[in-house]
Amino acid sequence: MSTPEKQAPAKADNDANEAAGAAGDDNHEEAAEILTDLVQNQMSLSSNVAEAQTAALQQLLQQGGASASKQQNLQALIEAAMKGDVAVQQQLTGEKKQHAFWDTQPLNISIFLCDDNTKCIIAILIFTARNIQPMLNSDSDDKQDKSKKAIGNNATSQPDPNWHKPIVPDKEKEDLRQEPYNMPKGFEWCEVDITDEEQRTEIYDLLYQNYVEDDDGTFRFDYSRDFLTWALTPPGYLKQFHLGVRSSKSNRLMALITAVPAKVRVYREEKDMAEVNFLCVHRKLRSKRLAPVLIKEITRRVNHTGVFQAVYTAGVKLPGSVASCRYYHRTLDARKLIEVGFTRLAPRMTMARLQKLNKLPAAPITKGLRAMTPDDVPAAHKLVVKYLEKFQLAVVFSEDEFAHWLLPRRGVVSSFVREDADGVITDFCSYYHLNSSVARNPKHNTLNAAYSFYNVAKTVSLTDLMKDCLILAKNEGTDVFNALNLMENSTFLEELRFGMGDGNLQYYVYNWFCPTMQHNDVGLVLL
Numbered sequence: 001m002s003t004p005e006k007q008a009p010a011k012a013d014n015d016a017n018e019a020a021g022a023a024g025d026d027n028h029e030e031a032a033e034i035l036t037d038l039v040q041n042q043m044s045l046s047s048n049v050a051e052a053q054t055a056a057l058q059q060l061l062q063q064g065g066a067s068a069s070k071q072q073n074l075q076a077l078i079e080a081a082m083k084g085d086v087a088v089q090q091q092l093t094g095e096k097k098q099h100a101f102w103d104t105q106p107l108n109i110s111i112f113l114c115d116d117n118t119k120c121i122i123a124i125l126i127f128t129a130r131n132i133q134p135m136l137n138s139d140s141d142d143k144q145d146k147s148k149k150a151i152g153n154n155a156t157s158q159p160d161p162n163w164h165k166p167i168v169p170d171k172e173k174e175d176l177r178q179e180p181y182n183m184p185k186g187f188e189w190c191e192v193d194i195t196d197e198e199q200r201t202e203i204y205d206l207l208y209q210n211y212v213e214d215d216d217g218t219f220r221f222d223y224s225r226d227f228l229t230w231a232l233t234p235p236g237y238l239k240q241f242h243l244g245v246r247s248s249k250s251n252r253l254m255a256l257i258t259a260v261p262a263k264v265r266v267y268r269e270e271k272d273m274a275e276v277n278f279l280c281v282h283r284k285l286r287s288k289r290l291a292p293v294l295i296k297e298i299t300r301r302v303n304h305t306g307v308f309q310a311v312y313t314a315g316v317k318l319p320g321s322v323a324s325c326r327y328y329h330r331t332l333d334a335r336k337l338i339e340v341g342f343t344r345l346a347p348r349m350t351m352a353r354l355q356k357l358n359k360l361p362a363a364p365i366t367k368g369l370r371a372m373t374p375d376d377v378p379a380a381h382k383l384v385v386k387y388l389e390k391f392q393l394a395v396v397f398s399e400d401e402f403a404h405w406l407l408p409r410r411g412v413v414s415s416f417v418r419e420d421a422d423g424v425i426t427d428f429c430s431y432y433h434l435n436s437s438v439a440r441n442p443k444h445n446t447l448n449a450a451y452s453f454y455n456v457a458k459t460v461s462l463t464d465l466m467k468d469c470l471i472l473a474k475n476e477g478t479d480v481f482n483a484l485n486l487m488e489n490s491t492f493l494e495e496l497r498f499g500m501g502d503g504n505l506q507y508y509v510y511n512w513f514c515p516t517m518q519h520n521d522v523g524l525v526l527l
Helices: 011-021 028-041 047-063 068-082 086-092 121-136 143-150 197-210 225-232 283-288 289-301 334-340 351-357 375-387 399-406 462-475
Strands: 187-191 217-223 240-249 252-265 269-281 312-315 321-330 370-371 394-395 413-419 425-433 437-438 449-452 480-484 500-512
Touching: 011 351, 068 370, 187 252, 197 225, 197 252, 197 269, 225 252, 240 289, 252 351, 269 283, 269 289, 283 289, 283 399, 375 399, 375 413, 375 425, 413 462, 425 462, 449 462, 462 480
Parallel strands: 269 312, 449 480
Antiparallel strands: 187 240, 217 437, 240 252, 252 269, 252 394, 312 500, 321 480, 321 500, 370 413, 413 425, 425 449
16 A cells, blocks of 8 residues: 555664664563563473473474484474574474464464474474473372363363463562563663554554565555554553553654453453553564563563453464464455455356355345444343353453444444344344555555454354355455354354465463363454
């Protein structure tokens, strides 16, 4: 797109170039260790876990047929990679992960792949995260068997004391770090005011130029200013959770991380949590390792409010993920999707036939389906909250939160209710709008996308309700409708001609022990 606000500010680039060329900052070593510490905290609280990791690694490598010398070499490489050695990470990486533009921004940790004669190292890390720590916390030897049962996702089995509790115990405020973490020379912390038009534009520009895109830079998320306001101002939001990093010289916004409050249920435990999003560092500052410091500082700030858990998603698989969901895509404007390179014509498929296969009725077929209004909020809230009780990872909306997240906002979120003849709200469907810019295309500069949000079908089938969603989204000018295979979405994907995407979304619950779960156990949609 060619709008002025989307051109890279020259001054910001000068700041980035100058900072990228600086050397000797005292904070580099600390920053390099922070992300490793966060991952390790998800797995252990003692040095015993590191010993258990080594033992598990050796055992799996032996099973894979690796020689003693090769085991030692791989162990040394893994330890170096987990400490942030980029060169070693590249050495261990068998192939580059292709990040689709709809993936959450990947963290700076590689997925390690082994050769055919050894086990996949990522399996070792996941094995350690999910099995060894519960064993170390056991009060007796038979806890290992219980942990395996929990991993088997049997929520009705006898509760295991190793699950459903914090990894790191909550701390009193006076026991927490009181001062912000140090920034590299030339940078300083700031709180960004999303309600201020000028600062909101700064956030928009930073994300547009430096956030999620595909590998060749064709598609890039284009969060509108209205979308950002919606995403960052739910009831109870705190300005100190909208954390930025500015250049000390120019005051330009160079990095961002945000969190908003939410009540989330993990299995039977309801916890006040932070939903962490928009971790973004200017692309020319990635070598400064600001991201680990941002994560550490937002954690410190959230902890100071008495909250010690967080939920977030990522497009990469790291130790400790609780669930993995797959993206699916439904074509609404076939010609445009092919012209921009989002999809392609299959062999022996013509454009006319593809358009016919994806054709939808002009209007919804469900009688009584209409846009939700403020008067519908109490009934719709009860309907959705009751529905979400069946899932193992789910948001617990208050009525005010539900109104914020689901009341229609033009170009941001669309929600619909079905009202029967007696005036009772019986069904609900919704989707949010997140477009992407299209680079280097002579005909199109924007890909209009809708994402399935929360849907409840009581008096009609979910397939029929979602077909109406597709119709409504297309009538709003949407080119593609995306959905994760969470909740009960898998029941309509095939029949409604959704195609499987190549992007997985991993769900993580920070500082919380719980069994892994299946994709259809997830009842939480993060933006």
